[in-house]
Structures are given as C-alpha cells and as structure tokens.
Amino acid sequence: MNILRRVFSGLLLIIGVIALNFFLLQLAPGDTAEAIAGSMGGASEELLAEIRQTYGLDKPVLSQLFIYLGDVITFDLGTSYFYNQPVSSLIAQRIGPTILLVLSAIFLSLCIGVPLGVMAAEKPSGGLSYSVTLLALVGYATPVFWSGLMFVIFFASVIPIFPVQGFEDISLRKASFFVRSLDVLHHLILPAITLAIIYLAQYSRMARASMIETLSSDYIRTARAKGLSELTVVYKHGLRNAVLPIITLAGLQFGNLLSGAILVETVFNWPGLGRLIFDAILARDYPTILGVLIISSVMVIVANMLSDMGYRLADPRILKQG
Amino acid sequence: MADLLKIENLELKFNTRHGIVKVLDNISFTLKPGEIFGVAGESGSGKSMTAMALMRLIDKKLIHSIQGKIFFRDTNLLELPEKEFRKLRGNKIAMIFQEPMTSLNPVFSIGFQITETLLLHQNLKPKEADEKAIDLLARVGLPDPKKRLKNYPHELSGGQRQRVMIAMAISCRPDVLIADEPTTALDTTVQAQIFDLLLDIQQELNTAIILITHDMGVLAQMADEIAVMYAGRIVEQGLRDQILDTPEHPYTQSLIACIPKVDVRAEAAGKPPADLSEIAGVVPPLAELSTLKGCSFAGRCPKVFDTCSTLKPPHFRLNKTQTAACHLLEK
Structure with missing residues (x-):
C-alpha cells in the first residue's frame, strides 16, 4: 500500500518535471524551426512554415505540451532533430554506459569512503583521522573536470596503463563476451574514479562524523559491557547505526552524481547520457534534451525511492510508523 | 564466607x-x-x-x-x-545502567540483543539461546515474552526496557x-x-x-x-x-x-x-x-x-x- 502510494506520487512528480522542463525550454532564446533549418544549410519562409507544421511547432504551447505528454506515456519521446533518430532509441543506446559509470562511482565511494571514515572515527585525533579530513577537503574542493583532465594527461603520457578515452576497444568487437567485459572495465576505471572522488570525500567525512557520534552513545557502552570484542562493537553495533544518514545522503546525491557524469563523460568521451545531452544542448536538439531530462528525473526519483526503502529496512523505528 | x-x-x-x-x-x-x-x-x-x-x-x-x-x-x-x-x-560481572531509554541498540531486536550475550559467553545453539531469552524475559516480568523477542527497543516503555537490560545482565x-x-x-x-x-x-x-x-x-x-x-x-x-x-x-x-x-x-x-x-x-x-x-x-x-x-x-x-x-x- 505504502509502496503504491510512493510510486503514484513519483509518477505525479515526473509529469510535473516534464511540464517544467518543457516550459523552461520554451523560454530559451532562438527559434527551433530556424535551428533545424540552419542544420540543413538554411531555408526559405515556406520551408520554415513546413518544418513548423511537421513538428507541430505552429500549435499553441499548451497543446504542444499535451501532445508531448500523451506521446511520453507511450514511450515515444519524439525524434531528434540532430540525429534524426527516435529519442527513445538514442537514450536506450546511451543509458547503459551511464548507469554503469554512476553505479561504479557510488560503489567505489561507499566501499572506500565509509571504511575510511569509520577507521578515522575510532581514533578521532589520530593521524588517519586528520588524513581523512584533509583528503575529504581536497577531494571535495577539486572540480570533476579538472581531476578528470589531470588523469587524462597523467595516464595518457606518463604511465599509460589505463585507456583515457571511450567505452571499449573497437578492435575487440568480435572477441568473446568475457574479454569485452574486461575491456569495458579497463575503460571504466578512470572515469569511475574521477566521478567517485567527490563522493568518496563526502561519504568518508559523513561516516567519520556519524560514527564518532554513534560510538559515544549509551548502547555502545552496553555492547562493550556485554563483553563483545571491539571489532564487533564498532562494526556491528556502531556501523549499523552510523550508516543510516549515509544511506539518505547517497540517495539524495544521485542527482548530483548524474550531473557530474555529464562532465566526466565529456572529458573521457564516455558514450553515455551525459555526452548525449551535452551534444544535444550545443545542437539545440530540444526533443533529445527533454528526453534525457525525463530519464534522469526518473532515475533520480527511483534512486530516492530505493534509498528510502533501504533506510526503512535498516532502521526498524521507521518501518513501523509507515 | x-x-x-x-x-x-x-x-x-x-x-x-x-x-x-x-x-x-x-x-x-x-x-x-x-x-x-x-x-x-x-x-x-x-x-x-x-x-x-x-x-x-x-x-x-x-x-x-x-x-x-x-x-x-x-x-x-x-x-x-x-x-x-x-x-x-x-x-x-554484569552491569545495568542509568539510561534505559538509550542503553539498548535501536536497530536490533530485543531477542537479538539478549541472545547475543548468551551466544557469546555460553556454549548454546541459537535455538537454545532463543528459548533461554524467552525464559529470561518471563523472569524479569515482561508480558508475552515470546512476542517481545521480535520487538525493537522503541516499541517498549522505559520500565520494560530496563527489564530487558536486567534480563541481559542476568542472562x-x-x-x-x-x-x-x-x-x-x-x-x-x-x-x-x-x-x-x-x-x-x-x-x-x-x-x-x-x-x-x-x-x-x-x-x-x-x-x-x-x-x-x-x-x-x-x-x-x-x-x-x-x-x-x-x-x-x-x-x-x-x-x-x-x-x-x-x-x-x-x-x-x-x-x-x-x-x-x-x-x-x-x-x-x-x-x-x-x-x-x-x-x-x-x-x-x-x-x-x-x-x-x-x-x-x-x-x-x-x-x-x-x-x-x-x-x-x-x-
């Protein structure tokens, strides 16, 4: 029941997002028909009128929106002016690499950041703790495109052990699935690390603060009084509580992660949604822009729902109130 | 003596x-x-x-x-x-504390927290530990002890939580x-x-x-x-x-x-x-x-x-x- 209600409100939210994006794009300067004509090398007034009619651009804005909404429900996101392909198939080609990149970045930042923060919390004034704070500060302050470019320069010229461009090696197109997967992983390493750095910094910082607070609570003293080993006290009784705010943070940041992916994909020439929307913006390709925006809103909404459910599973106090 | x-x-x-x-x-x-x-x-x-x-x-x-x-x-x-x-x-040597409201771990069930002590110090199988935990909860006067095992601390009152703490301490x-x-x-x-x-x-x-x-x-x-x-x-x-x-x-x-x-x-x-x-x-x-x-x-x-x-x-x-x-x- 509860989940149904959430899904329903998620759907309403998506419709709202579509409408908002639609109007925002209407406000953008420039005439779409002229942009399309421009890409064909210019056109006469008659041709412009014909383009407007073909794409429905001569109708009132509101009816354009309703037509669009009606199409979206049937998964028809329109046709790209620039690629001359259905937007949905463009997105289908690109969504895989982006999800792979974003999930790897989350995985990396959680798997490295959280343990780092926990270890730092065990000795809040120790050397490791200060290193984590420093690392977090540097990581957080470094722009993604800059660290990405530095990686590209370093691994392209100094130690070329990782590929710095693209998603896979075209010469391996005919190789076995296993070899190709390894190749994709090899390509994934640098973009994923680049995207993970900022979040690694945030999660380690958050884990440290949350863990320090947790370790000073009464139930940790109880756990020690039971005779449990320090390892069990910290990683079972402590971490399970300290991880709760991190789950929330990870869900909330999924959107930021997607926007970070645009930069990373551009720097590393990663063929994902980020690059798609980047090119679409340059080409004024409104259907593609709108399509990618819709898909990313859906992904953000789904991520938030998942983190919410994760939180409910991890914290019994919330489960019962729902 | x-x-x-x-x-x-x-x-x-x-x-x-x-x-x-x-x-x-x-x-x-x-x-x-x-x-x-x-x-x-x-x-x-x-x-x-x-x-x-x-x-x-x-x-x-x-x-x-x-x-x-x-x-x-x-x-x-x-x-x-x-x-x-x-x-x-x-x-x-066991201890019970001043703050029953916060002395139990909020994310683990009562049963888990009691059996944890039992399993740690006594050579019991999980099922035996569960049974012993039920006995203990009954011993400290918690009604419906079997159902309580699955409860979480926030579902109990302060007095009940202190009883659970005592059950844990005397386990x-x-x-x-x-x-x-x-x-x-x-x-x-x-x-x-x-x-x-x-x-x-x-x-x-x-x-x-x-x-x-x-x-x-x-x-x-x-x-x-x-x-x-x-x-x-x-x-x-x-x-x-x-x-x-x-x-x-x-x-x-x-x-x-x-x-x-x-x-x-x-x-x-x-x-x-x-x-x-x-x-x-x-x-x-x-x-x-x-x-x-x-x-x-x-x-x-x-x-x-x-x-x-x-x-x-x-x-x-x-x-x-x-x-x-x-x-x-x-x-």
Whole structure:
C-alpha cells in the first residue's frame, strides 16, 4: 500500500518535471524551426512554415505540451532533430554506459569512503583521522573536470596503463563476451574514479562524523559491557547505526552524481547520457534534451525511492510508523 | 564466607585540560556473595566512575593512571589482559545502567540483543539461546515474552526496557551485578517494581549487587552495607543500620537528613509537612580537588573547624564494621 502510494506520487512528480522542463525550454532564446533549418544549410519562409507544421511547432504551447505528454506515456519521446533518430532509441543506446559509470562511482565511494571514515572515527585525533579530513577537503574542493583532465594527461603520457578515452576497444568487437567485459572495465576505471572522488570525500567525512557520534552513545557502552570484542562493537553495533544518514545522503546525491557524469563523460568521451545531452544542448536538439531530462528525473526519483526503502529496512523505528 | 570482590586502594587519575586530576581516591571495599552493597553520594561523587572502573569501561584516552587492586575471587582484574577480561564482562560481572531509554541498540531486536550475550559467553545453539531469552524475559516480568523477542527497543516503555537490560545482565547468572542508578529515569511505581525484581534475582541467583544511588531511602530498604562517597572518596562506610542510625560523618548525616519523611499522624492532625532539607553548595569541581589540601567537604560542612582546611582526614575505624573520614572523630 505504502509502496503504491510512493510510486503514484513519483509518477505525479515526473509529469510535473516534464511540464517544467518543457516550459523552461520554451523560454530559451532562438527559434527551433530556424535551428533545424540552419542544420540543413538554411531555408526559405515556406520551408520554415513546413518544418513548423511537421513538428507541430505552429500549435499553441499548451497543446504542444499535451501532445508531448500523451506521446511520453507511450514511450515515444519524439525524434531528434540532430540525429534524426527516435529519442527513445538514442537514450536506450546511451543509458547503459551511464548507469554503469554512476553505479561504479557510488560503489567505489561507499566501499572506500565509509571504511575510511569509520577507521578515522575510532581514533578521532589520530593521524588517519586528520588524513581523512584533509583528503575529504581536497577531494571535495577539486572540480570533476579538472581531476578528470589531470588523469587524462597523467595516464595518457606518463604511465599509460589505463585507456583515457571511450567505452571499449573497437578492435575487440568480435572477441568473446568475457574479454569485452574486461575491456569495458579497463575503460571504466578512470572515469569511475574521477566521478567517485567527490563522493568518496563526502561519504568518508559523513561516516567519520556519524560514527564518532554513534560510538559515544549509551548502547555502545552496553555492547562493550556485554563483553563483545571491539571489532564487533564498532562494526556491528556502531556501523549499523552510523550508516543510516549515509544511506539518505547517497540517495539524495544521485542527482548530483548524474550531473557530474555529464562532465566526466565529456572529458573521457564516455558514450553515455551525459555526452548525449551535452551534444544535444550545443545542437539545440530540444526533443533529445527533454528526453534525457525525463530519464534522469526518473532515475533520480527511483534512486530516492530505493534509498528510502533501504533506510526503512535498516532502521526498524521507521518501518513501523509507515 | 570468602570475599567475592575485593577492591584495595583503587586510585584513578584522568588527563584533563586542567592537568592530571584524581577522580577516585583510595577506594577500598569488599563484596561477599549474595550481598547488596550500596554506594551513595551526590552527582559527581565518583559512584559511577567506581562502577565503570570495575567494568573497565572507561575510555582509555582519558585515563592517566589507575592504581590499586580489584580482586574478583583470586584474579586481579586490573592486571587481566583485555581479552581475558572480556570473558568475565557481561558474564560473571554484569552491569545495568542509568539510561534505559538509550542503553539498548535501536536497530536490533530485543531477542537479538539478549541472545547475543548468551551466544557469546555460553556454549548454546541459537535455538537454545532463543528459548533461554524467552525464559529470561518471563523472569524479569515482561508480558508475552515470546512476542517481545521480535520487538525493537522503541516499541517498549522505559520500565520494560530496563527489564530487558536486567534480563541481559542476568542472562549468564553473574556473580556480581552492578546497578548504576537503575531507576533514576523511571517513574516511582516502576522504580519499586524494578527494586523488587533486583531483590528477587539476588535471592534466587545469590548474585551480589553493587547498588549505586543518590537515594538513601532506597539503600535503607535494600542494602546490607553502605559506602558513602564524596568527591571521589569513600567518606563513611558501614553496615546499613550503622550508617542510618549512627552516621558519624557530617556528609552522611546531611544525606540522611535529605530523606523526605512522611509523618502520617502529623498530617492527619492538620500540621503542614516538614520542609525538605538540602545540603548547601555543590561538589567541588575535579580540577579544584587536586589542589585542595584539606577535607573536600570542608566548604559545605556545618561542623567545619581549623584542621579541616589544612589536613586531609584519614579513615578512622569506629568499630569492626564502620569507618569514617572526619577530623571530628579524632577527638
């Protein structure tokens, strides 16, 4: 029941997002028909009128929106002016690499950041703790495109052990699935690390603060009084509580992660949604822009729902109130 | 009977911003099997610190030094390696705390938290541990114990949570149970129930209880022996009746004067109830204590005289079982 209600409100939210994006794009300067004509090398007034009619651009804005909404429900996101392909198939080609990149970045930042923060919390004034704070500060302050470019320069010229461009090696197109997967992983390493750095910094910082607070609570003293080993006290009784705010943070940041992916994909020439929307913006390709925006809103909404459910599973106090 | 727990000249010093500070000063007492030993005193007198030192639960970063001996049967607990001590902690020596609302881990079920102790110290299968946990919850008077196993702490009231804490503490039939203000956070009727439960357990398992409280009234009903602490030191110690009927230390006398008295006949006659008495002033801060030459109670003592501010009073033995640290007794 509860989940149904959430899904329903998620759907309403998506419709709202579509409408908002639609109007925002209407406000953008420039005439779409002229942009399309421009890409064909210019056109006469008659041709412009014909383009407007073909794409429905001569109708009132509101009816354009309703037509669009009606199409979206049937998964028809329109046709790209620039690629001359259905937007949905463009997105289908690109969504895989982006999800792979974003999930790897989350995985990396959680798997490295959280343990780092926990270890730092065990000795809040120790050397490791200060290193984590420093690392977090540097990581957080470094722009993604800059660290990405530095990686590209370093691994392209100094130690070329990782590929710095693209998603896979075209010469391996005919190789076995296993070899190709390894190749994709090899390509994934640098973009994923680049995207993970900022979040690694945030999660380690958050884990440290949350863990320090947790370790000073009464139930940790109880756990020690039971005779449990320090390892069990910290990683079972402590971490399970300290991880709760991190789950929330990870869900909330999924959107930021997607926007970070645009930069990373551009720097590393990663063929994902980020690059798609980047090119679409340059080409004024409104259907593609709108399509990618819709898909990313859906992904953000789904991520938030998942983190919410994760939180409910991890914290019994919330489960019962729902 | 042989001593179960014997504390000899326990001295604990902390590193603080104000330098090294003596938190516990020359604490000595013994505990016999099945005995209820009361520790009384105001906040900041070192009652809880004594308990935490016994359980070795004090944050090591704070400790500058800890001296003296704590014998449990024949082992000196202070010399025991941490790993060995963990086998006793929660098993033979257990503790219940002042804050039942926050002392249970919110994300684990009651059943999990009780069986965790059982599985750790006793050679039980998970199913046996579950059954034992149900028995324990029934023993501490929680209704519908089988259903409670699956409950989480937030679904229980404060009194129920303290019962769960007690169930956890007695799960391995401890020889020593330290109860640090176990009812402070609970309302009065529940307080009485918890004390009844502790008495039952003490009789049933022959567990010795160190009962820490600021409430002399509670000790008057429960304790066999009482130590009165002030500013990290035991200032008077003796059998319950000695402390209550013939207190020699002015601090003990003031504490006893603080027990509210209900005079039913006077009330029936329409006389207004007597005013509640209090001890003027507060326990001096730890940082000041270490620079103090004389008696730490001198600043608040109604019977203070010259010697009190210059010389720390030694413990005077009044009879076989009672001692007090006050210069008045020298005369």
